[in-house]
Amino acid sequence: MEIEPKHFSGKRLLRREIPLSSPLFKQALQQQCFKKILGIRKEKGQAYCSRCNASGAHLQPIACQKCEQTHLYCRNCIQMGRVSACEQLYEWTGPEPEWPVHAAPCAWDGELTVHQQVAADAIDRAIQRNEKLLAHAVCGAGKTEMLFQGITCALRQGKRVCLATPRADVVRELLPRFHEAFPNVTIQALYGGSPDKTGEGQLILATTHQLLRFYRAFDVLIIDEIDAFPYHADSMLHFASDKAKKTACASIFLTATPRKKEKRAIKAKTLPYVFVPLRFHGNPLPVPSSKICFGLHKKLKQGSLPKGLLTWLQKRKNPTRQVLLFLPTVALADSLKKDAISALHPFAKKIHSKNTAETLISTVHAADKEREEKVQAFRNREIAIILTTTILERGVTFPSVDVAILDAAHDVFDEAGLVQIAGRAGRSPADPTGEVVFFHEGRSTAMDQAVQAIQYMNRQARKL
Amino acid sequence: MNNCMYCGEPKSARPMWSTLFWPERLTSLCESCASSFPLLTNQGCPSCMKQAGSDICSDCLQWETSDYQAVLDKNVSLYSYNYFIRDYVAQWKYRGDYALGKVFEQAFRQLFQRHFSNQQYFAVPIPLSDERMQERGFNQAAELADFTGATQIEVLGRKHGEKQSKRSKRHRMRADNPFYLLGESPRYTVLIDDIYTTGATLRHAAQVLKENGAQKIAACTLIRG
Ligand SMILES: [Zn+2]
Ligand SMILES: [Zn+2]
Ligand SMILES: [Zn+2]
Numbered sequence: 001m002e003i004e005p006k007h008f009s010g011k012r013l014l015r016r017e018i019p020l021s022s023p024l025f026k027q028a029l030q031q032q033c034f035k036k037i038l039g040i041r042k043e044k045g046q047a048y049c050s051r052c053n054a055s056g057a058h059l060q061p062i063a064c065q066k067c068e069q070t071h072l073y074c075r076n077c078i079q080m081g082r083v084s085a086c087e088q089l090y091e092w093t094g095p096e097p098e099w100p101v102h103a104a105p106c107a108w109d110g111e112l113t114v115h116q117q118v119a120a121d122a123i124d125r126a127i128q129r130n131e132k133l134l135a136h137a138v139c140g141a142g143k144t145e146m147l148f149q150g151i152t153c154a155l156r157q158g159k160r161v162c163l164a165t166p167r168a169d170v171v172r173e174l175l176p177r178f179h180e181a182f183p184n185v186t187i188q189a190l191y192g193g194s195p196d197k198t199g200e201g202q203l204i205l206a207t208t209h210q211l212l213r214f215y216r217a218f219d220v221l222i223i224d225e226i227d228a229f230p231y232h233a234d235s236m237l238h239f240a241s242d243k244a245k246k247t248a249c250a251s252i253f254l255t256a257t258p259r260k261k262e263k264r265a266i267k268a269k270t271l272p273y274v275f276v277p278l279r280f281h282g283n284p285l286p287v288p289s290s291k292i293c294f295g296l297h298k299k300l301k302q303g304s305l306p307k308g309l310l311t312w313l314q315k316r317k318n319p320t321r322q323v324l325l326f327l328p329t330v331a332l333a334d335s336l337k338k339d340a341i342s343a344l345h346p347f348a349k350k351i352h353s354k355n356t357a358e359t360l361i362s363t364v365h366a367a368d369k370e371r372e373e374k375v376q377a378f379r380n381r382e383i384a385i386i387l388t389t390t391i392l393e394r395g396v397t398f399p400s401v402d403v404a405i406l407d408a409a410h411d412v413f414d415e416a417g418l419v420q421i422a423g424r425a426g427r428s429p430a431d432p433t434g435e436v437v438f439f440h441e442g443r444s445t446a447m448d449q450a451v452q453a454i455q456y457m458n459r460q461a462r463k464l
Numbered sequence: 465m466n467n468c469m470y471c472g473e474p475k476s477a478r479p480m481w482s483t484l485f486w487p488e489r490l491t492s493l494c495e496s497c498a499s500s501f502p503l504l505t506n507q508g509c510p511s512c513m514k515q516a517g518s519d520i521c522s523d524c525l526q527w528e529t530s531d532y533q534a535v536l537d538k539n540v541s542l543y544s545y546n547y548f549i550r551d552y553v554a555q556w557k558y559r560g561d562y563a564l565g566k567v568f569e570q571a572f573r574q575l576f577q578r579h580f581s582n583q584q585y586f587a588v589p590i591p592l593s594d595e596r597m598q599e600r601g602f603n604q605a606a607e608l609a610d611f612t613g614a615t616q617i618e619v620l621g622r623k624h625g626e627k628q629s630k631r632s633k634r635h636r637m638r639a640d641n642p643f644y645l646l647g648e649s650p651r652y653t654v655l656i657d658d659i660y661t662t663g664a665t666l667r668h669a670a671q672v673l674k675e676n677g678a679q680k681i682a683a684c685t686l687i688r689g
Contacts, residue, residue, distance in 0.1 A: 016599075062562035066601045075469075075561060082560045084601065 003028055005097035006200045010160070010217025010244075012037065012051060012089040014081050033094030040072050040085040049074035051083050052212050053239045076236075077212055079192060091215055099202045100185075101158040108148050108181040115276050115464065116146050122274040124150040127220050127250040134226075134253045134262060134273045138457050139423025140397075142280035143254055144174065147222060148181055150252070155185060155202070159219035162204040162244065164211055166228040168192060169375065170395035171205050178205060208237055214244040221245050222252040225394060227259045227416050256394075256423060257416035257453070277460035283432035284458040286425045288405075288418070288451055296407060296441040303337035305344075309404060312437055313347045316402060320351055321434065322378065323385045324392065324403045324424055328410035330365040333387050344385055351384035360384040366391045394420040399428035408438035408447055418450035468494035469563065470552065492567060500548040504541060504688060512539045512663060513688045527663060535670040536681055539660050540579050541688035542571055549687060553658060557604040565607045568686060576612040576654070576684050586650040587614040587684075590657040590669055593624035593642075608686060609656040619647045620669055641668045649676040654684050661689035 008018065020028060028034055037050050040059065048055045054076035062073045064086055071085035083089065112120055119135055126133035127150040137143045147163070154161050165171060168191035175189045188201030190210040199206075199213055208223070221241060245251070253271075255262065265271040279285065293299070293306040300306075313323070327333045345357035352360055362383045364374045371391075377383045379398055386392070390412055403425045405413065413421070418438075425434025438447055467474050469492045508514050509521035528534070543549055556564040576587075589605035597603065609616045623642045653673055655666050660683060670681045 060563040062560075062602060063607075064601045065597055065603065065606075073560070073562065075563060078555075078559050078561050082601075 003033060003094065005092065005095050007198065008034075008090075008092040008094070009097045010092070010214050011199065012091050012213075012215045014039075014083065014087060014089060017081060018090060028094070031094070033092065034090040035093045036088040037091055038085070039083040039087045039089055040074065047072055047085075049076060049083050050089050051080075052077035052236065054236070079209075080212065099158045099160050102155040102185060105155040105182050105185050106148055106152040107183050108145070110145060112145060113142075113278070113280055113282070115278050116142055116280060119143075119274045119276050120146045120149040122272075123147060123252055124153055126150070126252060126272065127154050130219075130248045130250045132251045132253070132272060134255065134258070134266065134271050135276070136255055136258055136262075136266075136273065137276035138279060138285055138461075139256045139394075139420060140279040140281075140285075140427050141256075141276040143224075143276075144177060145280075146276070147252075151182070151203070151220070154220045154250075155182070160202055160204075160217060161220040161222070162206060162211070162214070162218045163222040163224065164206050164208045164241070165224035165395070166208050167225075167395050168194075168207050169372075169391075170224065171207055172372070173396065174205050178203065208240065211237075211240040211244045216246050217244055218249060219246055220250045220252070222254065224254045225256075226253045226262070227255045227257050228394060257419045259416060275460070277457045278464060279426075279432070281429040281432045283426060284461060285454050286422060286434050286436045287454050287458070288422050288436040288438050288447075290408070290438045290440060290443065290447065290451075293439050293441055296439065300332055300407060303335045304340045305336070306406070306439060308439055309406065310343060312404065312435075313344070316435060318402075318431075319347070321400050321402045321431070322351055322381065322383075322398065323347070324398070324401050324421075325385060325387045326393070326403070326405040326413075326421055327387055327389060328407050328412045330367075330389055332407075333363045333365060333389065336387075348384040352381060355382065355384075361387070363387040364392065365389045390417055390421075392424070393417050394423075396424075397427050398424065400431040400434070401425055401427075402435040402437075404437050404439060406439050407441075409440045409442055409444035413444075413446060415446045415449040415453065418446060419453055422450065422454060468492075468497055469567075470494075470497045470555075497548075498567075500546075501552075502544045502546045502549060504544050508688075510538070512660065513541050515544060515688070523663065527667065532667040532671060535674050536655075536663070536667050536683060539663065539666065539683040539685060539688070540575060541660055541685045542568070542575050543687045545659075545687055545689045553604075553687070557600070557658065560600050560602065562602055562607070565604060568608065569611045572608055572611045572684075572686065573613055576614065579684065580612075580614070580654050580682065582652065584652040585614055585654050586652060587612045587616045587656050588619060588650070588653050588669075588673070589616065590655060590665060591618065591620050591622045591643075593622045595624045596622075605657045608658065612654075612656065612684070614654065617647070617650060619645060619649055620672065621646045641671065643669045643672045645672055645676050649673045649678045651677065651679045653678050653681045655681065657683065657685050659687040659689050660685040 039050055040047050041050050046055055047059050054074055058076040059072040060075055061070050063070045067086040073082050073084040122133060151161055171189050171191045178187050185203050186201040187203045188196050190199055190206040266273045291308045293308040296306050341361055344361055348357050348360035360383060362374050364371055364386060378386045401424055403421060405421060422436040425436050426432050473494050509524055511520055511524045514521040555561050587609040589603060589609040592603045621644045625642055655669055666683045673681055
């Protein structure tokens with residue numbers, strides 16, 4: 001049997017991830033198709049995981065009965081299969097796979113706005129020259145479409161492309177769009193629990209975590225929402241993305257809300273940069289308004305909703321828009337009393353009069369087993385009001401919503417998060433505006449910064 | 465470590481009230497995770513701790529009229545079953561996250577000592593098949609047996625078969641006994657496993673020991689499923 005390089009190239013794998021029989025694997029080793037790497041390596045007395053580079057407390061001892069010794073294993077990347085000190089990782093050193101050259105891979109025939117086109121050209125150029133680029137595009141600028149031109153160009157040259165994004169929801173949302181845009185290209189989606197795990201597509205859509213599976217695999221690496229990563233996750237992301245890139249590789253970073261680090265790099269001109277301040281439908285970003293609610297914290301603690309929220313719901317300009325209601329914690333969402341929820345019923349009925357009010361209101365959070373279904377039901381307008389934690393702050397789009405944030409001054413809502421949340425409103429050309437309200441009991445700096453950032457982007461857009 | 469070793473969230477810097485009462489309790493976890501283990505506070509069925517009334521439960525009555533009559537004296541467990549512990553144990557034993565077992569050390573030892581303080585008892589972990597052991601590298605039952613403080617002996621072997629959890633209950637009862645004897649059976653035995661679900665696995669193991677000279681056999685398990 002032939003051993004297909006596409007299955008293994010560009011990866012570091014555990015033996016159990018290599019579906020070859022023992023004799024066949026032995027033969028592959030003899031032919032030097034794989035190089036062995038220690039699962040846990042030591043450098044200057046410090047131990048590191050050879051897959052994710054974790055060290056310190058991430059590595060814990062196991063009394064291993066395979067080798068009958070106590071040695072370290074990595075807890076940090078254990079979701080992808082345990083890396084142990086007594087095991088090897090295998091890196092493909094056989095022949096390089098040939099990726100198909102596509103003459104005209106792109107079937108998308110939509111039109112870009114002038115500003116999208118500027119960004120698309122810049123991305124295309126960076127991909128051709130294996131350069132870095134930061135594309136700053138406001139929420140709703142249509143960044144996925146801006147990527148198609150550059151990706152097309154890469155596929156014409158038989159290159160391998162990866163788009164990594166922090167959230168599995170986004171990977172799932174992107175897959176059908178990419179299938180439609182590139183119908184003859186092998187595309188795979190990788191995320192925790194994805195049906196496909198082999199990672200042998202020419203175009204890979206993956207959660208950032210899944211990058212750890214790859215080693216010198218890609219000619220083009222696009223990292224979506226680089227600001228979504230909390231500071232402590234940064235080094236792991238850098239390690240993973242550096243490892244997944246070929247030596248010559250284009251890196252495209254996408255963000256709607258650059259953090260300090262990126263802003264500094266832009267100012268110092270150390271990172272080439274393109275800015276799309278206008279949404280694709282040409283309307284400005286909704287600017288959040290603030291409503292102070294005295295006794296807000298007390299009310300929430302008691303499991304009830306502030307009056308201000310109900311008043312706002314009453315007075316909304318368009319009472320048929322669905323409502324995204326953000327709460328700072330899951331515990332708070334769970335502790336809301338029945339009569340607090342039933343106070344929302346009349347407003348839910350106005351949004352969607354057919355269903356019973358109870359089924360029109362739903363709560364969703366990160367560990368929610370039905371999260372995917374609920375998000376889909378909200379998109380289908382089967383749910384009128386959805387109470388959510390920050391998990392719906394970015395990536396997912398709904399055509400026509402108003403957004404309310406309860407206790408907007410809470411620590412979990414940082415500037416980038418608030419800008420993202422506000423960016424959920426007014427996404428569709430059919431309903432390009434929307435209301436965004438911060439309910440608070442004393443403003444936070446993050447709230448002020450978020451409003452300023454949005455106003456700044458709108459000013460930039462007007463100058464165009 | 466300042467982060468919870470299970471959920472990764474930062475642990476509160478303040479000592480939590482529960483650590484004042486049980487200083488040994490689950491300190492590598494955050495308060496939210498630590499308090500999510502469903503501690504069994506009632507005895508329930510006096511012979512298996514099933515949480516349905518305080519009489520001998522119908523499952524146990526049925527066992528005592530079967531071929532497995534009197535092979536297992538009783539079972540004691542620490543926790544009942546919920547989604548949290550299900551996921552936690554899955555991460556521990558199927559993902560092979562060995563360190564997660566450590567949080568049970570103190571409480572499991574106390575459970576064992578409370579019921580089996582007699583020095584004559586030996587701890588016998590329910591074994592994995594060789595194939596399973598090759599896959600996982602450790603046996604969670606043996607990790608628990610280490611915690612008991614009793615002398616641990618491995619006198620049982622296990623044939624490799626399909627994954628048990630995929631079989632129906634009835635199928636499990638009828639299935640061939642996968643266990644075989646490796647050495648001499650101790651006279652007083654406490655079988656150690658992570659979960660007592662139908663009791664079939666433990667009775668299979670107990671039967672092999674009973675037929676080979678064991679006099680008293682009980683079970684000490686982490687979870688009463
Ligand atoms: Zn690792
Ligand atoms: Zn080992
Ligand atoms: Zn019982």
